[in-house]
Every structure is written in C-alpha cells, then in structure tokens.
Amino acid sequence: xxxxxxxxPTEPTTLDSVVIRFCGDSGDGMQLTGGQFTDTSxxxxxxxxxxxxxxxxxxxxxxxxxxVSGFQxxxxxxxxxxxxxxxxALVAMNPAGLKANIEDVQPGGIVIVNEDEFNTTNLKKCxxxxxxxxxxxxxxxxxxxxxxxPMSRLTREALTESDIGAKAVDRCRNMFALGIxxxxxxxxxxxSVRYFxxxxxxxxxxxxxxEININALKAGYYFGETAELFPSRYRVLPATHPxxxxxxxxxxxxxxxxxxxxxxxxxxxxVYASYPITPASDIIHGLSHLKHFGVKTFQAEDEIAAVCAxxxxxxxxxxxxxxxxxxxxxxxxxxxxxxxxxxxxLVVVSVQRAGPATGMPTKTEQADLLQSFFGRPxxxxxxxxxxxxxxxxxxxxxxxxxxALLHMCPVIFMSDAYLANGAExxxxxxxxxxxxIEVTHPAPLTSxxxxxxxxxxxxxxxxxxxxxxxxxxxxxxxxxxxxQAETGNVSYDPDNHHEMxxxxxxxxxxxxxxxxxxxxxxxxxxxxxxxxxxxTFGSITTAVDQLRAEGRSVSSAHLRxxxxxxxxxxxxLSRFKxxxxxxxxxxxxxxxxRARFLIDAIGINVMRGRPFNVEYLTQRxxxxxDDSSKGQDR
Amino acid sequence: xxxxxxxxxxxxNAKDFTTDQDVRWCPGCGDYAILTCVRKVLPKLPFxxxxxxxxxxxxxxxxxxxxxxxxGVHSIHGRAPAVATGVKLANPDLxxxxxxxxxxxxxxxxxxxxxxxxRNLDFTILLLNxxxxxxxxxxxxxTSEFGKVTATTPFGSIDYPINPISLAVACGCTFIARSIDxxxxxxxxxxxxxxxxxxxxxxxIYQDCNIFNHQAWFYASQKDTKADATIxxxxxxxxxxxxxxxxxxxFHQGKMEIVELGNGVTESDLIVHDETDHSLAFLYxxxxxxxxxxxxxxxxxxxxxxxxxxxxxxxxxxxxERHGEPDLQTLINGNDTWEIK
Numbered sequence: 007x008x009x010x011x012x013x014x015p016t017e018p019t020t021l022d023s024v025v026i027r028f029c030g031d032s033g034d035g036m037q038l039t040g041g042q043f044t045d046t047s048x049x050x051x052x053x054x055x056x057x058x059x060x061x062x063x064x065x066x067x068x069x070x071x072x073x074v075s076g077f078q079x080x081x082x083x084x085x086x087x088x089x090x091x092x093x094x095a096l097v098a099m100n101p102a103g104l105k106a107n108i109e110d111v112q113p114g115g116i117v118i119v120n121e122d123e124f125n126t127t128n129l130k131k132c133x134x135x136x137x138x139x140x141x142x143x144x145x146x147x148x149x150x151x152x153x154x155x156p157m158s159r160l161t162r163e164a165l166t167e168s169d170i171g172a173k174a175v176d177r178c179r180n181m182f183a184l185g186i187x188x189x190x191x192x193x194x195x196x197x198s199v200r201y202f203x204x205x206x207x208x209x210x211x212x213x214x215x216x217e218i219n220i221n222a223l224k225a226g227y228y229f230g231e232t233a234e235l236f237p238s239r240y241r242v243l244p245a246t247h248p249x250x251x252x253x254x255x256x257x258x259x260x261x262x263x264x265x266x267x268x269x270x271x272x273x274x275x276x277v278y279a280s281y282p283i284t285p286a287s288d289i290i291h292g293l294s295h296l297k298h299f300g301v302k303t304f305q306a307e308d309e310i311a312a313v314c315a316x317x318x319x320x321x322x323x324x325x326x327x328x329x330x331x332x333x334x335x336x337x338x339x340x341x342x343x344x345x346x347x348x349x350x351x352l353v354v355v356s357v358q359r360a361g362p363a364t365g366m367p368t369k370t371e372q373a374d375l376l377q378s379f380f381g382r383p384x385x386x387x388x389x390x391x392x393x394x395x396x397x398x399x400x401x402x403x404x405x406x407x408x409x410a411l412l413h414m415c416p417v418i419f420m421s422d423a424y425l426a427n428g429a430e431x432x433x434x435x436x437x438x439x440x441x442x443i444e445v446t447h448p449a450p451l452t453s454x455x456x457x458x459x460x461x462x463x464x465x466x467x468x469x470x471x472x473x474x475x476x477x478x479x480x481x482x483x484x485x486x487x488x489x490q491a492e493t494g495n496v497s498y499d500p501d502n503h504h505e506m507x508x509x510x511x512x513x514x515x516x517x518x519x520x521x522x523x524x525x526x527x528x529x530x531x532x533x534x535x536x537x538x539x540x541x542t543f544g545s546i547t548t549a550v551d552q553l554r555a556e557g558r559s560v561s562s563a564h565l566r567x568x569x570x571x572x573x574x575x576x577x578x579l580s581r582f583k584x585x586x587x588x589x590x591x592x593x594x595x596x597x598x599x600r601a602r603f604l605i606d607a608i609g610i611n612v613m614r615g616r617p618f619n620v621e622y623l624t625q626r627x628x629x630x631x632d633d634s635s636k637g638q639d640r
Numbered sequence: 641x642x643x644x645x646x647x648x649x650x651x652x653n654a655k656d657f658t659t660d661q662d663v664r665w666c667p668g669c670g671d672y673a674i675l676t677c678v679r680k681v682l683p684k685l686p687f688x689x690x691x692x693x694x695x696x697x698x699x700x701x702x703x704x705x706x707x708x709x710x711x712g713v714h715s716i717h718g719r720a721p722a723v724a725t726g727v728k729l730a731n732p733d734l735x736x737x738x739x740x741x742x743x744x745x746x747x748x749x750x751x752x753x754x755x756x757x758x759r760n761l762d763f764t765i766l767l768l769n770x771x772x773x774x775x776x777x778x779x780x781x782x783t784s785e786f787g788k789v790t791a792t793t794p795f796g797s798i799d800y801p802i803n804p805i806s807l808a809v810a811c812g813c814t815f816i817a818r819s820i821d822x823x824x825x826x827x828x829x830x831x832x833x834x835x836x837x838x839x840x841x842x843x844x845i846y847q848d849c850n851i852f853n854h855q856a857w858f859y860a861s862q863k864d865t866k867a868d869a870t871i872x873x874x875x876x877x878x879x880x881x882x883x884x885x886x887x888x889x890x891f892h893q894g895k896m897e898i899v900e901l902g903n904g905v906t907e908s909d910l911i912v913h914d915e916t917d918h919s920l921a922f923l924y925x926x927x928x929x930x931x932x933x934x935x936x937x938x939x940x941x942x943x944x945x946x947x948x949x950x951x952x953x954x955x956x957x958x959x960x961e962r963h964g965e966p967d968l969q970t971l972i973n974g975n976d977t978w979e980i981k
Contacts, residue, residue, distance in 0.1 A: 049978050253977045263972055270968050277729045297959035299966045302729050302952060307755040311722035314715065314752075318726025321713055322693070322734065326726060344716050434977065437969045450690075475711040475727070475734050478690045483659070483705050485714025486698075495661060496706065 018192055018241040023082030025090035026187065028180075029107045030099025030120075031068055032061055032075040035180040039097075040077025042184060046197045048254050048431055051244025052081040055544065056429045057089035057617070062284065062367045069123075069131040074106040083243040087395070087544035089428060091619045095190075097183050099123065099157070102132035104140060108150075116236070117150045118186060120179060122158035153235045157182050157226075164225035168218050178222035185226020192241050195223055248433060255432040257396040257425035258285070261329075261355060262292035264403025266299050269325055271404070272411060272443035275300040277319035279312040280329045284367040285423040286357040289329045309337035313354070317341060320350040321484070323447065323474035325407060329355035332374040333364070335418075336381065342416050343382040346510060348484045349461070349470050351410035351417075354388075355403075358422040358540075360615045369615025370424035372540055373591035378418040379569060379598070385507045387514040389413065390569035392420040394543035397432040399425060402566060408443050413517050414469040415510075420568070422541040422590075424617050447472050451479025458482055460494040468513040515570050524572040528554050528561030534631050535582035537607070539565040539595050545618035546588055552624055558631065565595070576603050584634040586610060586627055588618060608634075652689060654679040659709045665700060670821035670847035674768060675707055677824050678737075681832045682710075685735075693736045695724040697744035700775050701768035701847070704739040718749025721756035724763050732949035735835060736763035742783045743773045746802055750782070757811035757840045762947040764834045764841045767804055772853035790852075805939060806925040808842040809918070815841035816921060816940040821848060822861050826872070826936065833938060839947045859929055860936075869929050873937035878910035881933045889932075896923055898932065915941045 026043065028036045037058055044056050059076040066073030080090035095116040098104035100123040111117060124141055140146050141154055161182045165175045181198075188195050199220050206216035230236075255263075269276045278301060280290040294303040302324070306312035309330055316326030328338065335342075335356050345352040358374045360366035378390045389409050393402035399421060410417040448458070448471055460482040461470050473480035482494060489506060490497035497503070526535070527547065538546040543564045550562040563578060565571070579585055579599070587596040588610035596609045610626045612618060657679045665671045682692065692710035696702035698717035705712030711734075715723045720738045727736050738745075738756075745753045745767050753765065772790070773779040780790040780797045783804065787796040808816045815837040819827040827845065834841035846857040859869040871881035871889070879889040886901050888910040899905050914920060921940035928934060946954075 045976060051978070051980060247980045249980050251973065251977050251979050253974050267968060267972065270966075275730070277726060279726065279729075296966075296971070297956045298963040299968075299971065302956070304725070304729055306722065306725075307751055310719060311725070311752050311755070314719040314722035315726035315729065317715075318695070318713070318723035318728075319730040320726075321711075321723070322727040322730035324730035326730075340716050341719065348713070434973055437972060474731075475693045476688075476691055476731060478688070481690060481710050481712075483694075483708075483712035483714065485705070485712075486716050487714065 018239040020241045020243065022084065022242070023080065023086060023090075024094050024191065024240065024242055025078060025080045025092065026095045026097065027076055027078040027093045027107055027110070028097045028183070029074060029076035029103035030180070031102070032063065032073045033065055033068065034075065034099045035177065036075045036077050036099070039180045039184050040079055042198045042201060043187065043193070044079050044081075044429065045201070045254060046188070046193045047079070047081040048252070049197050050193065051247070052083065052242055053086050053245040053247065053431060054079060054081040055086055055089045056080070057424065058427045059616075060368055067131075069100055069102055069128045071102050071106055071132050074102050076103070076107060081242055083245050085245065087547045088617060088620055091621050095187070097187060099179065099183065101128050101134065101140065105132050105134070108146070111150060113149055115150055116153065117146070118153045118155060118183065120157035120183065121154040122156045151237070155186065155229070155235070160225065160229060161222050164222055165218050168214070168221070170214055170218060174215065175218060178218050181219045181222040182226035182229070185223045185228075186230040188223075189227045189230030190236055190239055192239055195227055198223055247431065250433045252431050252433055254429050255397050255400070256427055256429040257393065257399040257421055258288040258357070258427070259292060260397055260399035260432070261403045261419070261421060262289050264400040265293070265327060265353070265407065266296055266301060267400070267437065267440060268404040268407035268443060269300060271440055272325065272407065272445050274445060275302065275324045276327055277302045277304060277316060277324045278327045278329065279304040279306050279315040279319070281306050281309045281312045281334060283309075283331050283334050285359055285426045286329045286331050286334075286355060288426070289355060289357075309334040310341060313338035313341040313352075316352055317345050317348065317350060320345075320352055321348070321475070323472075325351060325353070325411070327353040327355065329357070331357050331359050331367075332361050332377060335374060335377060339382045342388065343384060343386045344486050345416045346382070346386045346388065347486050347489070349414045349510075350472070351414055353406045353410050354416055354418045355406075356418055356420050357426045358420060360423075360613070366615045368423060370422045370541065370617065371590050371613060371615065372422060372542070373594065373613070375420065375539070375568070375591065375594040376597070378420060385511060387415070387511050388569065389415060389417040389514055389517050390420060391417065391567050392540035392565070393425060394540060394564050394566055396425050396428050396430050398566070400432075400435075404440065409517055409520075411443055411445050412469070412520065413467060413513060414472060415514055420540055425541045445472070447474050448477060448480055450477050459492045460484065461489050462492045463509070467516055468509060518570040518573050521567040521570070521572060523574040524563050524565065524578050526561050526563045526578060527551075529559070530561065530578070531581035532559035532561055533582065533635065534560040534584040534586055534627070535579065536560060536562045536586045536588065536627060537565065537579070537595070537599070538562070538588055539568055542588060542590065542618055545620050545623055548620045549618075549623040549627060552620075553627060558628070560627065560631065568595070571602070579603055579605055584608065584631065586630055588623060590618070649686060649688060652683040654683065656689060657682050657709050659707055661706050663707050664703065666851050668850040669700070670770065670849070671701055671704070671768060673821045673824055674766070674827065674845060674847065675704065677827045678708070678766075678831060681828050681835070684832060685835060687735050691734050693724075693727050693734050695720045695727065695736060695738050697740040697749055698775070699741040699744045699773070700849075701739055701741040702744060718744050718747070719752060720744070721749065721752040721765065725756060725761055728761055728763060728949050729952065732762065732953060737835065738763060738765045739768065741774070742767060742769040742771060742804070743781045746782045746804060746807070754807065754811050757808055757813040757842060759948040760812070760814055760839045760945055762838055762840070762949045764837070765843065766831070766834075767842065767844045768847040769804060769844050770847045770849035770853055771856045772849050774849045774852050778852035803925060803928065804842075804844045809921045809925045809940065813842045813940070814839035814942045814945050815938070817842070817938045818844045818846070818934070818936050820846040820857065820860055820936060830938065833941070837941065838943055839945060860934060869933055870936050871933040873913045873915070873924070873935050873939060875913055875915045875938065878907045878912050880907065880910065896927070896932070915939070918942065
C-alpha cells in the first residue's frame with residue numbers, strides 16, 4: 007500500500023492496511039516481537055492475519071542465512087484473509103534477515119535495520135561479497151525508505167543503569183525495534199508493558215527481565231518520536247467487526263481447544279497420544295495442561311505407538327486421538343487401517359508440512375491429501391476433513407470428533423503449517439450454542455440374553471455398536487483379520503469379504519448426510535469457479551473477490567469436507583464453464599475431482615512452503631479464464 | 641469406569657472363558673497348554689470376567705484373544721503393548737493381558753515392549769517364545785540361536801540372539817518370570833502371580849513349535865535333561881538343582897559358579913533367591929544353557945514401584961485440585977480477550 011498523505015505532512019497518514027515483517031536471527035526474539043505487535047493491533051480493533059516463518063534449527067549458527075526467523079503481520083481496517091503478499095515495512099535485525107527478506111518488500115517500502123549488526127563478520131556470514139555493505143548500495147537506498155538505527159548501541163545505552171549482564175541487555179534489542187514500530191504506526195505500548203509485567207514479572211518471577219524489556223521498548227518508542235527518522239507516522243483505523251468478545255487464535259491452539267470442547271460436548275474423555283513432530287507438537291503441549299478437562303495426553307515412544315494407544319483407548323471407551331504431520335501419518339497408516347477394520351472412533355490430526363521425507367518441517371504444503379485418501383493397504387476409507395483458517399480449526403476439530411463417534415471410523419483432520427502457526431482474531435463462540443454430541447454404549451446385561459453381535463449394524467448409518475470393556479455380557483473380540491458380518495468372527499469367505507469392503511466404503515459415504523452442502527462465494531454460476539480446500543481459503547478468497555470486484559465472472563468455493571465430498575459438489579461444479587483448483591501440491595484435489603466428476607479442472611500449483619501469493623493467484627486465474635474464453639487448447 | 645471391589649463375584653470356570661471358535665493351532669503346538677492354563681487361572685482371580693482384555697499382535701500366539709471369552713483385540717504386528725497402553729490409559733481398572741510371540745514382541749514390536757516395561761504400565765505380557773517365526777513358515781527369530789539354519793538363513797543365522805529376560809531387567813520391569821509350556825502347574829502359578837502383580841509383569845514362556853522348531857526347548861523339557869538344564873527359583877530358598885538336587889549356585893570371586901553340594905560345600909554357601917533384589921535378576925538373566933541351568937520361576941518382583949496408570953490418575957487428581965471444576969467457556973476465552981461493542 008503506497009502511503010498517501012491525508013492532511014498536512016505532520017499529521018499521520020491513514021492507511022487501509024499494512025504488512026510488517028520482523029526478521030532477524032532465530033535467537034533475536036522475532037516471534038515474540040511479532041506476537042506483541044499483533045496483540046496490540048488486536049486490542050486496537052484491527053483485523054489481522056499473521057505468518058510466522060522460522061527455521062527448523064533452534065539456534066542455527068548466528069548470523070547465517072538459514073538461521074533467519076521472521077514474523078509477518080498484516081493488520082487492517084477492513085476484513086482480511088491472508089498475511090499479505092508484499093511487505094510494506096521490514097524490520098531487519100541483522101544482514102541475513104535483510105538479505106533473506108528484502109525481495110518481498112514493496113518498492114518504496116520502509117526498511118528499518120539494526121545497523122550495528124552490519125559489520126564485516128556478519129556480512130560475510132550471510133554471503134555478501136567482501137567490502138560490500140548493502141546499506142551503502144544505491145539499489146537499496148533509492149528503492150526503499152531505508153532507516154538505519156544503531157539499535158544494539160542505543161539499547162545498551164538505554165539500559166546502562168541496569169546491573170544485569172550484557173547478554174540479557176542485548177536480548178532487549180527486539181523490544182527497542184518494536185518501540186520504534188509502535189511509534190511509527192501509532193500503537194500504544196501499554197499492552198506489551200502489561201505482558202512483560204505479568205509473564206516475566208509475575209508468572210516467571212523475573213521482574214528484572216520485565217523491567218529491562220519495558221525500558222528498551224520505551225526507549226525505542228521515544229527514539230522514534232524524537233529522531234525524526236520517518237517522513238510521516240501511519241494510522242490504521244479499527245476494522246468494523248461484529249460485536250462480541252474476541253481473542254487471537256492460531257490453528258494449533260484452535261485445534262487443541264476444539265478437541266477439548268468436543269470431548270466435553272460428548273461427555274467423554276480424550277486420550278491424545280502423539281509423538282513430537284513439527285508443526286503438530288504445540289497441540290500436545292497445550293493439551294497436557296488440561297488434565298482437569300478429562301484430557302489424558304500420552305507422549306508415545308513412536309508414531310505407531312501413538313496411534314495404537316489411541317486405538318486401544320477408543321476400544322476401552324475414551325476418544326482416541328493422535329496428532330502428527332505427514333511423515334507420522336505414513337508410519338501410522340497400517341494402524342489406521344486397523345481402526346478402519348475395528349470400526350472404532352479415531353481422530354488423526356495431520357498438520358501438513360512440506361515433504362517428502364523430512365522436507366521442510368516448518369514450512370506449509372498440502373501434498374498429503376492423497377495420502378489421507380489412499381495411504382493405507384487395502385480398501386481403507388476414512389473420513390477426511392480440512393479446516394480453512396486458523397480459527398476454523400476449532401469447529402472442524404469438533405466436527406472430526408463428532409464424525410468419528412457417529413460413524414465409528416477414523417477421521418483425518420488435515421491442517422497445515424500455515425494454519426497451525428498463523429493467527430487471526432476470533433469471535434469467541436458461546437459454548438452453549440454448540441450442540442451436544444450423542445454417544446451411546448450398550449448397558450450391562452443383567453441376565454443372560456442373546457449373544458452380542460459386535461458387527462451388527464445400525465441400518466441407517468451402518469455403524470456397529472460401541473460396547474466397551476467392563477460391560478457384562480458384551481465380551482467380544484475385534485481384530486485386523488476380516489470379519490464375518492454381524493458376528494465379527496474371523497472369516498475368509500470370498501462373498502463376505504466382498505460385502506464387508508463395500509459396507510465399510512458405504513458407511514463412510516453415508517457420512518455425507520450430516521455434513522453441510524458446499525457454499526459458493528459469489529454468483530452460483532458463471533465463467534469460472536475457483537475451488538480450494540484447507541489452508542488456501544484466505545488467498546483464494548482474496549484473489550477471487552478482487553477479480554469479481556474487477557467485473558470478472560468468477561466465484562469461489564472451499565471444501566472443508568473432502569471425504570465424503572458434500573452432496574452438492576458435482577452440481578455446483580457443473581454450473582461453471584471452467585473449474586480452477588489452486589493447491590500447494592501438484593494437483594491432488596484436482597485428480598480426485600477429475601476422477602469423480604470427469605471435469606477437466608485446471609490447476610494452479612505452487613510449492614514454495616508458503617501460502618499462495620494473492621497477486622500471482624489473481625494473475626493466473628485471470629490468464630486461465632482468458633485462455634478458456636478464447637477456447638485455446640489447454 | 642468399572643468397580644474393582646465386588647463383594648460377590650460369580651463362580652466361574654475355564655469353560656466360561658472359552659469362546660465358540662475352533663482353536664486352529666497345529667496339533668501338538670505348545671500354545672494349547674498355555675491357553676488351557678490361562679483359562680484355568682482366570683477363574684481363580686478375584687476379578688470380573690468383563691474386566692479382562694486380551695491384546696495381541698500378529699503371529700500364531702497372537703490368535704490367543706479369539707479363543708478367550710473376554711474382551712479382546714487382535715491388533716497388528718508388534719503393536720500389542722501400545723494398544724494395551726491405550727486401553728489402560730482409558731480405563732485403569734481393566735485387567736489387561738498381552739499375549740504374543742518372540743518375533744512380534746521382540747523384533748517388530750521390540751520398541752513397544754521395551755517402553756511398556758520402562759513405564760511400568762499395569763498389565764501382563766506373556767511372551768510365547770518358540771525361537772522361530774511360525775506363521776510365516778519358519779524364518780529365524782530374534783531369539784533363534786546363532787548359526788540356526790532356517791528358510792532365510794540356509795548357511796546359518798549370523799544374528800546373535802536377544803535374551804528376553806535381560807531386556808526386561810534392563811528396562812526396569814517390575815515383575816519378571818519364566819516358565820515352560822509343558823509344566824502346567826508351574827506355569828499356572830507364574831501366570832497367576834503375573835496377573836495379580838501391580839505394574840508390568842513380563843513372563844517368558846518356553847513354547848514348543850513342533851512344526852518349525854521342534855525340540856528347541858528339549859533340554860529344558862525332557863525328563864533326562866531338564867533337572868540339570870533348569871533351576872526352579874523359589875523366594876527365600878537356596879539355588880539348588882540337579883536330578884539328585886546335589887548341585888547349587890554360589891558366588892565365587894564376584895562371579896556365579898556351579899558347585900556340588902558335599903565335601904564341605906553346604907546350602908548356606910549358595911545364593912538365596914530374593915525376588916525383590918533387582919541386582920540378582922541381572923545375574924539370572926546371564927544364566928544360559930549349557931553353561932548354567934536356566935532359571936524358571938519368578939526372577940524378580942517389585943510391587944512397590946508406582947505404576948504408570950496410578951501416576952496418570954494422580955496427575956489428573958492434582959489437576960482437579962489445582963483448577964477446580966473445569967469451565968469450558970473460560971478455557972476457550974483464554975486470558976487475552978478484547979470486546980467489540
């Protein structure tokens with residue numbers, strides 16, 4: 007967004023929205039800095055979306071390119087759906103941060119650097135040629151509003167009276183930087199001051215750490231005020247959100263809370279069994295604090311043990327849940343097939359990351375969709391759902407549990423690294439508005455009756471009864487071998503197997519009856535429909551809304567339920583001349599749509615470990631629509 | 641939750657624990673004796689039938705749950721201890737028995753066996769050790785002896801075998817025992833003690849696969865050799881063995897050695913078995929045929945170590961005490977909210 011002076015140059019310039027990226031070394035506290043800026047903006051009533059971008063290495067060698075950690079926040083006075091494509095203001099705490107991020111800054115954008123870190127050693131570490139300093143390069147100085155601040159020195163000077171060590175003082179540079187940015191964008195510092203007082207002062211009992219951080223923050227703020235570094239201050243007015251109580255929420259936090267809410271609504275306990283894996287670990291971290299909510303967490307010895315423990319827990323009557331990422335799903339796949347065979351509820355939270363193998367553990371991707379559909383031996387249908395935004399993880403986690411309990415089968419919940427770590431404001435739902443989830447187990451037999459038939463089915467849903475150990479008269483065996491219909495005894499009968507394969511498939515297909523139809527954003531017919539799933543909702547919606555505002559006949563629709571597809575999907579697709587499917591993979595949903603509906607959908611596929619760039623998406627959709635209208639050969 | 645304290649339990653017998661399914665092991669398989677034994681032991685225990693859960697992996701032995709009229713899970717290869725862990729996490733009042741073979745529990749599932757024992761989960765693991773892969777038709781297993789010729793090792797196995805008791809001792813397992821399929825009386829006592837034990841109870845059972853590895857345990861099962869090849873451990877009793885009970889085990893210069901009783905050597909010179917002594921268990925684990933008689937019986941039992949199950953419940957209770965009645969809305973709201981009017 008190009009700054010447009012509103013009144014006199016001394017008055018703040020009002021902007022619609024701003025994208026700021028804080029970047030520096032992974033030890034520079036950029037996640038905290040960005041988080042604080044976001045919280046403050048939230049309290050001011052801005053809409054926002056955030057994108058943390060950090061390396062897998064916890065402390066990569068200081069100053070190197072692969073140690074760069076970033077946090078991007080997009081805040082605005084209107085509704086936004088993405089963390090933003092281009093950066094309006096970059097805060098770079100070291101040369102590596104500048105080098106890694108400068109290409110994303112808009113021409114004319116603000117670049118604030120800690121010039122003290124631009125010494126020969128650091129410049130060399132990130133691979134700049136000898137005797138070259140980018141701060142002296144005309145390319146940089148003429149293309150951007152470069153603001154060089156000796157942050158390290160000024161922070162030290164601001165904290166000279168503190169008798170705390172030099173190392174701790176140096177760690178406050180990020181707060182000095184935040185102070186400058188707070189001043190620049192007219193943000194009050196109070197929210198962050200409160201944060202340090204409460205978290206470091208009280209909770210962690212380190213008032214001296216709280217004090218130096220607060221002092222550095224103030225020093226940065228006053229420096230911004232007095233140094234006259236910037237041509238103008240900027241103002242972003244509050245957005246008009248519906249009234250209510252809000253909080254900031256990330257996808258992983260929303261997933262955690264959704265699982266707990268679901269368990270409470272089902273009046274059931276959870277066993278969340280997991281093996282540490284990026285980017286899913288935060289979910290077990292959070293849940294492990296919630297034992298008083300009937301949540302039992304289990305850090306298993308490996309991914310397989312985690313899913314097997316979840317299955318064991320479900321057999322015994324709790325809700326078995328396991329959380330992981332693609333590599334973990336791969337390891338769990340045999341056991342997920344077991345859950346299909348046992349017909350027990352199981353939720354598999356799959357927080358996708360860039361693959362294959364270890365891939366890029368902290369970066370996002372959508373390339374595990376076909377894994378969730380087909381990554382098991384045999385015909386092994388699972389329900390597959392995908393939240394579309396960080397806050398949507400809450401409702402979809404409840405849905406995952408509901409569907410698993412209702413249909414007695416595994417449900418795969420496809421989050422991703424962007425949703426998991428990205429955050430947005432969330433109008434907190436009233437828990438009384440969430441309907442209870444009904445679960446029944448057969449009651450103990452008081453007198454000897456008929457033999458229990460563990461695989462006898464409900465005629466409507468085709469699910470079997472969930473009889474749990476400890477219930478007299480319901481002793482029964484389940485196992486991975488093929489079941490005889492009704493009795494559940496081992497059977498190698500050819501007709502029985504054929505029938506059971508079909509029943510398991512049909513049971514999952516019938517879940518369609520309780521999932522909502524697909525909604526179209528924009529006119530419900532037209533030249534093109536842009537169909538997405540999962541974490542790309544924000545970028546697709548922004549791009550398509552923009553194109554429609556430009557007068558193009560294009561709508562969007564987003565799949566949150568993928569197996570089974572919503573009942574109206576085929577019909578929706580048929581109302582558009584062209585179907586475009588952007589995905590952060592090579593076209594996995596597109597393959598499913600083509601196979602199911604015989605529609606020659608066109609893909610937009612970019613795998614850069616990041617959400618789609620909206621500008622690129624807009625341009626590609628436009629091109630595809632132009633080509634289609636010309637009837638060109640695709 | 642089930643209630644563990646029942647004033648009146650119905651009188652049951654082995655038949656009550658027998659399903660209508662035909663048992664499909666090969667005729668003469670050692671598994672039959674073990675099954676019969678377990679069916680007879682369960683009615684003796686002061687537990688409700690519906691509170692038993694049998695969990696197995698894959699292999700011949702893993703068919704066990706289908707033949708027990710209790711709750712049961714025949715899971716996937718190697719994962720029985722992990723499934724059993726989940727069962728106990730959900731309901732610690734259940735009596736869970738894992739039954740599987742040496743390939744299942746020590747090879748593909750070795751990791752889970754190790755971690756269940758390390759955590760001291762309150763369940764029983766019956767390891768039916770026949771030193772061979774039976775169901776897949778005769779490949780060597782992790783307990784097969786070095787040099788064994790099998791379907792996959794035509795020139796002899798070059799794998800050194802694992803000693804299951806050593807593994808259990810190393811994992812800090814709180815109940816470690818060994819028995820043999822043909823000695824039903826001994827096996828019954830050991831299994832009963834194992835199921836009664838609070839904590840992970842690990843029982844290695846020498847089991848004859850009469851198709852692919854017949855005679856593997858003959859030294860320990862046949863009349864003419866067993867008295868010299870095995871030694872029955874009894875808590876508080878000296879280590880005596882031999883057909884004429886004229887041999888014993890004593891410490892000599894920091895090592896165990898076999899001695900003949902007489903000629904100045906008396907019972908008081910011998911090691912006295914103390915099942916609570918973990919360091920003795922380390923030594924027993926090293927006693928193997930033919931250098932030493934192999935110990936049978938309860939090698940180690942420590943009922944005092946808190947189980948994983950109780951520790952889980954303890955933390956849940958503490959969490960309740962700390963936080964009081966949980967309020968979902970408060971949790972969902974979190975600590976940092978803002979209101980838009």
